[in-house]
Amino acid sequence: MFGLSTKDTTLLLFVAALTLLAPFLLNPFPENSAMAQFNAGYPDLMQRFVIFGTFAIGFNILFGLTGYLSFGHAAFLGVGSYGAIWMMKLLTLNVIPAIIMGVIFAGLFALLVGYISLRRSGIYFSILTLAFAQMSYALAYSVLTPITGGETGLQLKATDTPLLSNLAPGEIGRANLFGVDMRSSYELVIGDWLFTFNAGYYIAAVCMLIGFYISIRIFRSPFGMMLRAVKSNQQRMNYTGLNSKPYTLAAFVISGMYAGLAGGLMVAMDTQVGPERMFWTASGEVVLMAILGGVGTLIGPVLGAGMIKYMENILSKINDAILHQWFAFMPDGIENLLVAIFHPFIGKGWHLTLGMLFMLIVIFLPGGLVEGGQRIGRIFRRRDRKADSVESDAAKQRKPAE
Amino acid sequence: MSKSNFTRRGVLKTSVLAGGALAVPTIFDGSVWADGHTGFTNAPEGGTVTLGFNVPQSGPYADEGADELRAYELAVEHLNGGGDGGMLNTFTSKTLDGTGINGKKVEYVTGDTQTKSDAARASARSMIEKDGAIMITGGSSSGVAVAVQALCQEAGVIFMAGLTHSNDTTGKDRKANGFRHFFNSYMSGAALAPVLAANYGTDRKAYHLTADYNWGYTTEEAVRSSTEAMGWETVNAVKTPLTQTDFSSYIAPVLQSGADTLILNHYGGNMVNSLTNAVQFGLRDKQVNGKDFQIVVPLYSRLMAKGAGANVKGIFGSTNWHWSLTDEGSKAFVKSFGTKYGFPPSQAAHTCYVQTLLYADAVNRAGSFNPCAVVEALEGYEFDGLGNGPTLYRADDHQCFKDVLVVKGKENPTSEFDLLEIVEITPRAQVEYAPDHPQMGGAAATLGTCNPGA
Numbered sequence: 034m035f036g037l038s039t040k041d042t043t044l045l046l047f048v049a050a051l052t053l054l055a056p057f058l059l060n061p062f063p064e065n066s067a068m069a070q071f072n073a074g075y076p077d078l079m080q081r082f083v084i085f086g087t088f089a090i091g092f093n094i095l096f097g098l099t100g101y102l103s104f105g106h107a108a109f110l111g112v113g114s115y116g117a118i119w120m121m122k123l124l125t126l127n128v129i130p131a132i133i134m135g136v137i138f139a140g141l142f143a144l145l146v147g148y149i150s151l152r153r154s155g156i157y158f159s160i161l162t163l164a165f166a167q168m169s170y171a172l173a174y175s176v177l178t179p180i181t182g183g184e185t186g187l188q189l190k191a192t193d194t195p196l197l198s199n200l201a202p203g204e205i206g207r208a209n210l211f212g213v214d215m216r217s218s219y220e221l222v223i224g225d226w227l228f229t230f231n232a233g234y235y236i237a238a239v240c241m242l243i244g245f246y247i248s249i250r251i252f253r254s255p256f257g258m259m260l261r262a263v264k265s266n267q268q269r270m271n272y273t274g275l276n277s278k279p280y281t282l283a284a285f286v287i288s289g290m291y292a293g294l295a296g297g298l299m300v301a302m303d304t305q306v307g308p309e310r311m312f313w314t315a316s317g318e319v320v321l322m323a324i325l326g327g328v329g330t331l332i333g334p335v336l337g338a339g340m341i342k343y344m345e346n347i348l349s350k351i352n353d354a355i356l357h358q359w360f361a362f363m364p365d366g367i368e369n370l371l372v373a374i375f376h377p378f379i380g381k382g383w384h385l386t387l388g389m390l391f392m393l394i395v396i397f398l399p400g401g402l403v404e405g406g407q408r409i410g411r412i413f414r415r416r417d418r419k420a421d422s423v424e425s426d427a428a429k430q431r432k433p434a435e
Numbered sequence: 436m437s438k439s440n441f442t443r444r445g446v447l448k449t450s451v452l453a454g455g456a457l458a459v460p461t462i463f464d465g466s467v468w469a470d471g472h473t474g475f476t477n478a479p480e481g482g483t484v485t486l487g488f489n490v491p492q493s494g495p496y497a498d499e500g501a502d503e504l505r506a507y508e509l510a511v512e513h514l515n516g517g518g519d520g521g522m523l524n525t526f527t528s529k530t531l532d533g534t535g536i537n538g539k540k541v542e543y544v545t546g547d548t549q550t551k552s553d554a555a556r557a558s559a560r561s562m563i564e565k566d567g568a569i570m571i572t573g574g575s576s577s578g579v580a581v582a583v584q585a586l587c588q589e590a591g592v593i594f595m596a597g598l599t600h601s602n603d604t605t606g607k608d609r610k611a612n613g614f615r616h617f618f619n620s621y622m623s624g625a626a627l628a629p630v631l632a633a634n635y636g637t638d639r640k641a642y643h644l645t646a647d648y649n650w651g652y653t654t655e656e657a658v659r660s661s662t663e664a665m666g667w668e669t670v671n672a673v674k675t676p677l678t679q680t681d682f683s684s685y686i687a688p689v690l691q692s693g694a695d696t697l698i699l700n701h702y703g704g705n706m707v708n709s710l711t712n713a714v715q716f717g718l719r720d721k722q723v724n725g726k727d728f729q730i731v732v733p734l735y736s737r738l739m740a741k742g743a744g745a746n747v748k749g750i751f752g753s754t755n756w757h758w759s760l761t762d763e764g765s766k767a768f769v770k771s772f773g774t775k776y777g778f779p780p781s782q783a784a785h786t787c788y789v790q791t792l793l794y795a796d797a798v799n800r801a802g803s804f805n806p807c808a809v810v811e812a813l814e815g816y817e818f819d820g821l822g823n824g825p826t827l828y829r830a831d832d833h834q835c836f837k838d839v840l841v842v843k844g845k846e847n848p849t850s851e852f853d854l855l856e857i858v859e860i861t862p863r864a865q866v867e868y869a870p871d872h873p874q875m876g877g878a879a880a881t882l883g884t885c886n887p888g889a
Binding site for chain 1: 543544546553558560561576588601674
């Protein structure tokens with residue numbers, strides 16, 4: 034279907050099912066139970082899952098296929114966001130032009146940055162992209178304050194009057210898609226369970242699925258093969274008379290446009306932009322997402338993005354009071370001891386937990402979560418141990434970035 | 436692409452799927468923000484009410500955040516009838532009797548803003564969407580406060596700002612659902628200027644070093660206009676990057692400029708570093724234009740004074756509240772905070788504690804959790820007994836007006852907490868300004884209308 038092989042179609046349908054049923058899958062615990070703390074099925078986090086999934090898919094086209102490690106991808110996310118919010122402030126509150134503008138701006142900026150940075154490869158390329166990203170961050174933070182709103186960032190205000198929207202004076206505009214508010218949701222109550230179906234989430238999910246489909250097509254195309262060739266030996270490729278620069282530049286721009294799409298979606302879901310979206314830690318985060326999930330695999334980066342965002346939003350909200358609640362059935366001494374043991378890993382300690390998990394995965398599952406999945410899969414399919422899953426050929430390509 | 440097989444069948448299948456996907460948005464009707472049918476977002480059900488404490492637990496202001504969280508926990512304890520009641524006993528409004536808010540027991544959720552507006556908004560949204568928080572409070576920087584305030588306005592919950600000093604929070608970015616108890620840049624400038632004039636004379640030449648972001652800009656503007664109004668001259672104003680840790684290259688040109696006063700519009704780590712550099716350069720021992728060289732820090736906090744150590748001795752600044760105040764409210768708060776945690780509270784802790792009490796009291800007086808009723812109860816509200824003397828929550832911009840403390844670094848500190856001494860308590864009348872003051876966004880800044888969410 035859609036010009037994909039059976040395996041790829043299965044993968045695409047699998048991802049589609051996961052995203053469309055996410056409101057059910059992410060809310061496995063009843064509303065009032067103690068485990069409800071771990072439910073992730075509320076609109077904001079679901080939106081973040083698919084938006085950062087999109088971001089990571091795009092990053093993987095560059096890093097996974099060509100092996101070029103960009104350390105400045107957050108800059109494109111930021112540029113896309115600023116482009117999108119200005120579109121909403123000036124033209125229309127409909128999200129489609131905003132998202133398109135985000136993609137275009139990020140693409141143009143990626144063309145400029147890529148043209149310069151791709152003159153070098155390996156660590157020099159990484160440093161160049163990092164420098165560009167930090168430069169954009171610093172510009173947005175202070176120098177360009179009239180355009181970017183500086184540290185405070187940009188939001189829709191009562192004083193904004195987009196050309197194509199008729200707002201009552203003093204009314205603050207809301208992002209919508211042909212009248213459907215991005216924040217509107219339908220709530221389904223089944224027994225003790227509460228499932229939220231949010232309009233904005235499904236729009237972001239459709240964008241991610243389209244992005245995922247395009248990424249599969251790129252992976253399987255001759256263009257994708259060229260990019261893999263760059264990863265395995267760019268010098269040899271150059272010696273055979275092929276100019277690899279147009280290919281790497283195209284991959285860079287495409288992955289920048291994915292970041293712009295993610296940035297545009299972020300603005301569409303929550304109409305505000307701040308410069309720290311471009312800070313180098315945000316660029317580092319997407320690298321972590323790709324590695325955690327499985328570099329060079331199709332679904333890996335999406336899983337990695339989901340995992341990091343889950344930790345950031347769920348783990349960071351657990352505090353000592355909640356721990357005491359959990360262990361309340363224990364005798365006092367043991368309860369306090371357990372709370373003291375868990376304390377460094379929750380709340381502000383979520384970075385620590387994430388770091389440890391990252392180390393464990395890199396050491397024991399170099400192929401990321403996807404490799405973990407494959408190993409589990411192999412246990413259950415002993416007979417055809419050698420049978421390739423959809424991802425394995427891509428995973429085998431893994432090679433440390435030069 | 437390798438395989439483009441546009442068969443009739445394939446096209447049909449694709450278009451059916453695409454049609455289905457396009458139809459998805461039309462099935463949505465209800466709004467999650469209008470949870471239930473009670474007329475406003477997150478109307479509390481059952482016997483409890485949930486508040487959201489959104490503070491920086493990691494990042495540059497983690498110290499302030501930790502102290503804010505302590506204050507919130509203390510406030511919840513007092514509201515639910517625990518502890519010694521703290522400021523509940525000194526507050527002029529007597530609606531808080533230890534039975535929670537409006538008879539409902541107070542519960543809370545916490546989140547980490549990371550001092551980033553994105554993370555802060557994500558955390559606040561999860562409190563509203565997942566935990567059903569009816570009020571969000573906290574924050575330790577103005578960028579975050581402005582971002583979360585706008586979110587709360589959209590979502591239809593109340594935002595009680597924590598430590599945010601930039602004019603913008605209740606200036607050009609003011610919102611009907613947002614309230615600030617903390618003072619602001621303008622008030623700092625207005626309170627400091629007369630003290631500076633009295634101590635350093637009216638013919639000084641000032642040189643500003645300003646942190647290159649919104650708070651720095653509004654503080655520089657405020658201090659500059661109030662000092663210029665009393666006769667000072669501004670020689671130069673240089674912006675320094677927020678990430679700067681070594682300010683030597685910015686300090687060196689100060690002496691050549693002919694200035695005799697250095698004003699550091701820096702906060703947190705920036706101020707600690709710039710002040711230390713300035714003192715190391717021997718600026719304070721210099722004589723310029725026949726006067727002793729002086730340094731001024733518009734916004735002081737105890738945590739900063741601690742970081743800068745002995746360098747703060749004798750340096751003027753302003754602060755919202757200090758634990759050495761001797762009114763009944765401050766004493767009660769310092770006592771219960773000290774009993775619980777073993778050290779005196781910071782000004783960040785104080786403002787957060789007070790904001791929680793003010794919100795709870797407003798709900799009690801309004802008899803409803805409806806944000807619009809709360810807004811009405813807080814607007815133009817006069818109270819006392821919370822440590823700052825008689826205070827007004829002005830209806831025009833939701834800013835508290837109260838006395839401002841001018842402090843200076845203590846020459847002989849007796850403990851690691853006793854670093855600042857109060858020089859003057861500037862009366863409220865002296866720091867008041869018109870709601871449409873140019874530094875506050877002028878006539879274009881409006882609150883908009885309150886949003887209950889439904």
